[in-house]
Amino acid sequence: MYDIISNSPFFRGLNPSEVESILGKISHSIKTFSKGQTIAQREEEVKNLCIVVAGSVKGEMVDFSGKILKIEEMFAPQPIAHAFLFGERNRYPVDVIALEDCKILFIPKPDVIRMLQQSDVILRNYLNAISNRAQFLSNKLWFLSFKTIKEKVAHYLLSLTKSDSKATILLPKSHQELAELFGVTRPSLARVFAELQDEGIITVNRREISIINRNRLLEMIR
Amino acid sequence: MYDIISNSPFFRGLNPSEVESILGKISHSIKTFSKGQTIAQREEEVKNLCIVVAGSVKGEMVDFSGKILKIEEMFAPQPIAHAFLFGERNRYPVDVIALEDCKILFIPKPDVIRMLQQSDVILRNYLNAISNRAQFLSNKLWFLSFKTIKEKVAHYLLSLTKSDSKATILLPKSHQELAELFGVTRPSLARVFAELQDEGIITVNRREISIINRNRLLEMIR
Secondary structure: OHHHHOOOOOOOOOOHHHHHHHHHOOOOEEEEEOOOOEEEOOOOEOOEEEEEEEOEEEEEEEOOOOOEEEEEEEEOOOEEOHHHOOOOOOEOOOEEEEOOOEEEEEEEHHHHHHHHHHOHHHHHHHHHHHHHHHHHHHHHHHHHOOOOHHHHHHHHHHHHOOOOOOEEEEOOOOHHHHHHHHOOOHHHHHHHHHHHHHOOOEEEEOOEEEEOOHHHHHHHOO | OHHHHOOOOOOOOOOHHHHHHHHHOOOOEEEEEOOOOEEEOOOOEOOEEEEEEEOEEEEEEEOOOOOEEEEEEEEOOOEEOHHHOOOOOOEOOOEEEEOOOEEEEEEEHHHHHHHHHHOHHHHHHHHHHHHHHHHHHHHHHHHHOOOOHHHHHHHHHHHHOOOOOOEEEEOOOOHHHHHHHHOOOHHHHHHHHHHHHHOOOEEEEOOEEEEOOHHHHHHHOO
16 A cells, blocks of 8 residues: 555655654544545545545535535645645535445644654645646636636746747647646537637647747737 | 744744744844845745745746736745645745835745754644645635625525525625635625625625625525
């Protein structure tokens, strides 16, 4: 089990026996949930750092009208709601439900703090994980300020190229990750890439994008 | 000066002489900037925790077309870009410029880590500050998913009341903070509150809101 935990973002850089020794010094528990069981309810206080160590879970939000609004999936060894353990609104933003039979590691908040003070590897990992979440959300908000998917793509491609001439870039994200960042579906994003290619503005070869007409991209966001 | 720093979110709970003693053990510097001077450029690596200790600064983002897109102001003793010191994209998201003559405290990243390990008050404060930022952004994204300001307000008011009958609530945020959360101007928000009051759905008395017709609020978000 410690080999799975050592792959979680918080324990990166530690080997399984180091993880075992650290967890041996703090209180923690591993609980088993069956498929469909509720692990945490929306608005419940987040009192533990929770890491999926086997199986997978989903986060769901139910609207006032009963409609399910948002679904996120987390697989072992991903954490659950780690940006909500601290802060003023330390409550689950979603209902967390077992997608299949699963095991969850719970580390109580005071023990998380002790662990962070004892290991500077875990401290850096934890600060990076929360900061990454804030940076991802900040980036996503920025892209939401553009109305169309074309504008989002134009802005993104321009942000990756500094020169004012032709350029070839390797996308640092997969199409799936880009779709998630822009808040659109993957097929919609693929359609925009295809359109931009048809119009002779870019050429697409998987993650390699060549900018043929930078001025046309600039025009799109004006 | 230590009395100002002790009021910053990171040193909350410590008195000025405790702050002086902690800073005495780590390397740090205080630099003076004149009005209009650039403190940091967008995309520059964030290598220090920066706290405004006198005066104020602004964060600006310049579009590819030369248009200034976003302005944020930070006054002493607020931090600058604290959610960007760690994480994978630890670069300034904006240009930071002095709004008036100001003084900035710089603490290099390795010293921030040492400080966090030495003081569990500062550790908790720092985790809270980054988490608050992630929670604020997450909340803001959630509200952006509603098209009109009226929908945003309806959703917000419903989220504050659990019962299905009449209720009076005290807004936990000022109208200015709400406008910022919803990504709208304060006058637009005030107009929506006035409309909802005219329609007999709520009554507004500063931060005290009475919900008169909950069903009408529910209809708005369906």
